[in-house]
Amino acid sequence: MARLKARPTLAWVLGLLGAACTPDVPIGSPPALVGVAAHVPDTTRELVLFALGDAGTGDANQHAVADAMERLATSSAPAFALYLGDNFYENGLAGPDDPLLRTAFDDVYDGALAELPFYPVLGNHDYQGDVDAQVGYGAVEPRWRMPARAYDFEADLADGTRLAFFALDTPALLGASPTNARTLDELSAALARSEADWRIVFGHHPLHSGGRHRIPGTFVRRLEPVLVRGDVDLYLAGHDHDLQLLAPPLGYLQIVSGAGGRLRSTARTHCTVFAAARYGFARLSFARRTLVIEFFDRQGDLLHRSDWTKASARGPLQPAQLPATR
Numbered sequence: 001m002a003r004l005k006a007r008p009t010l011a012w013v014l015g016l017l018g019a020a021c022t023p024d025v026p027i028g029s030p031p032a033l034v035g036v037a038a039h040v041p042d043t044t045r046e047l048v049l050f051a052l053g054d055a056g057t058g059d060a061n062q063h064a065v066a067d068a069m070e071r072l073a074t075s076s077a078p079a080f081a082l083y084l085g086d087n088f089y090e091n092g093l094a095g096p097d098d099p100l101l102r103t104a105f106d107d108v109y110d111g112a113l114a115e116l117p118f119y120p121v122l123g124n125h126d127y128q129g130d131v132d133a134q135v136g137y138g139a140v141e142p143r144w145r146m147p148a149r150a151y152d153f154e155a156d157l158a159d160g161t162r163l164a165f166f167a168l169d170t171p172a173l174l175g176a177s178p179t180n181a182r183t184l185d186e187l188s189a190a191l192a193r194s195e196a197d198w199r200i201v202f203g204h205h206p207l208h209s210g211g212r213h214r215i216p217g218t219f220v221r222r223l224e225p226v227l228v229r230g231d232v233d234l235y236l237a238g239h240d241h242d243l244q245l246l247a248p249p250l251g252y253l254q255i256v257s258g259a260g261g262r263l264r265s266t267a268r269t270h271c272t273v274f275a276a277a278r279y280g281f282a283r284l285s286f287a288r289r290t291l292v293i294e295f296f297d298r299q300g301d302l303l304h305r306s307d308w309t310k311a312s313a314r315g316p317l318q319p320a321q322l323p324a325t326r
Contacts, residue, residue, distance in 0.1 A: 033150050033166065033186055045159045045287055048076050050116075052281035053084025053204065053238020054123070055260025058104035061279050061298065062261035066108045068300035069281055073112040076283065079155070080145070081109075081116055084238035084257060085123025085170075085204030092129020096136060106141070119153070119167060120146045123204040123238065127171050150183060152190060161288045164196035168203035170237075174219050184226055191230025197313040198286055201227060202236040206256050208248050210267040210275050211240025227252055231314055233291070236282075242266035243280055243295045243303065245273040253308070253317065255293065257282040274304040291317065 050069055055062050069081075088100045109116065126134060131149065138144045145153075149169040156162050166187060173180050191199060206213075207220050207227075227235055228250050238258030246254045248271050259279045266277045279298040284291065289310050295303045307320035 033148075033152050033183075033190055045157055045161070047155055047157060047163060047286045048078045049284050049286075050078050050081040050281055051084060051202070051236050051255060051257045051284060052081065052260035054086040054241050054258040054262045055083070055108075056086060056088040056100065056104040056125075057261040058100065058108065059261065061263070062104065062108055064298040065260050065279050065281055066110075066113065068296055068298050069109075070112045071300050072283065072296065073116065076285075078116060078283070081113075081118045082165075082202050082236055083118045083120035084202060084236060085121045086125040086238060086258075086262075087120055087123065087134065088129065089125055089261070090128070092126040092131070093133040095130050096133040098130075098133065101137060101141075105144075115143065117143045117145050119165070119202075120144065121167050121203050122149060122169055122171055124171050154196060157286075157288070159288055161198070161286075162196040163198040163200065163286055164194045166190065166199070166201045168201060168223075170203035170205040170219075173203075173223065174205065174216065180222075184222060188226045188230060191226070191232065194230075197288065198234075198291075199230060199232045200234045200236070201232050204237060205239050206237035206244075206254060207235065208246050208254055208269065208271060209237075209240045209256055210244060210246075210269045210272055211242050211256065211258075212264050212266075213240050215239075224248075224250065233310075233317060234284075240264065240266065242275065242277045243282070244275045245293060245295070245304065245306065246271045247273055251316070253293075255282055255284075257295075273306060276303050278303060290320065 088104050093100060122131060135146055135148060138146055150167060152166045154162060154164050205215055207224055232252050234253050236255045240256050241258045241262040241264040243259050244256035260281060263277060263279055266275050268275050280296050283294045291308045294305045297303055308317040309320045310317045
């Protein structure tokens with residue numbers, strides 16, 4: 001049995017040296033992390049989830065990615081999806097009754113995905129509209145699990161393995177204000193208190209990327225040390241409209257999964273494990289000491305798989321096998 005519960009509030013190195021791998025909108029100030037209570041469907045000793053972002057177009061490309069997710073969901077039984085921002089294009093939501101809630105979410109993720117919980121974060125396009133309408137949407141759509149602009153939750157597996165997830169409001173963190181510093185302090189404190197075997201942080205903006213967007217170095221220098229000190233295993237983001245797996249030489253893996261509805265060209269960096277300019281999404285499978293990362297395109301074809309293991313909850317992740325990439 002796996003369950004999520006509210007909370008109050010990869011460590012490995014490839015030996016990559018030299019230039020750091022790396023990649024726009026200062027807005028607002030995020031609130032403190034807020035816990036969220038939820039339920040995950042029964043599992044045994046594995047937690048499977050989907051991750052995708054930059055999806056909210058409502059067009060044929062978003063539907064094609066959703067259809068591929070739906071076909072895969074019938075066999076892999078994901079517990080939930082991480083929704084990595086830019087949830088509604090072009091300008092976020094006009095209000096709580098915006099038709100985009102139906103045409104770019106409800107009517108897209110249906111069928112085998114109709115009961116799948118989504119844990120969203122905000123992107124820069126979301127901030128061009130009514131952010132509170134997104135935060136409040138969970139009151140009428142139970143599978144939209146977004147209690148605040150920043151929040152956290154945990155998942156427990158049947159064997160006692162614990163996974164902690166921390167959702168960030170990265171558009172706000174890109175702005176300069178004392179509140180931003182306090183929020184990073186709160187994330188740091190929450191990571192220090194966590195006894196989870198796996199620590200996963202997700203937000204819209206990546207820290208490193210071979211895509212077209214470039215993130216200010218100040219943002220990277222402020223957030224990355226928090227992830228490193230907090231023994232974070234994995235950071236997930238969107239923003240660049242492609243699929244990437246990167247291994248920064250600082251102790252964590254990073255996924256960019258920003259091709260759920262938009263697409264741009266991409267490139268490789270010094271810490272790229274995989275990169276593809278293809279519409280698609282990521283599937284992650286966590287067990288006690290293993291992580292399987294897979295990327296699928298909108299036809300449902302496997303583009304990449306790599307397996308990772310670690311000897312202990314705080315131990316470094318090591319590649320268990322050579323990545324399989326088409």
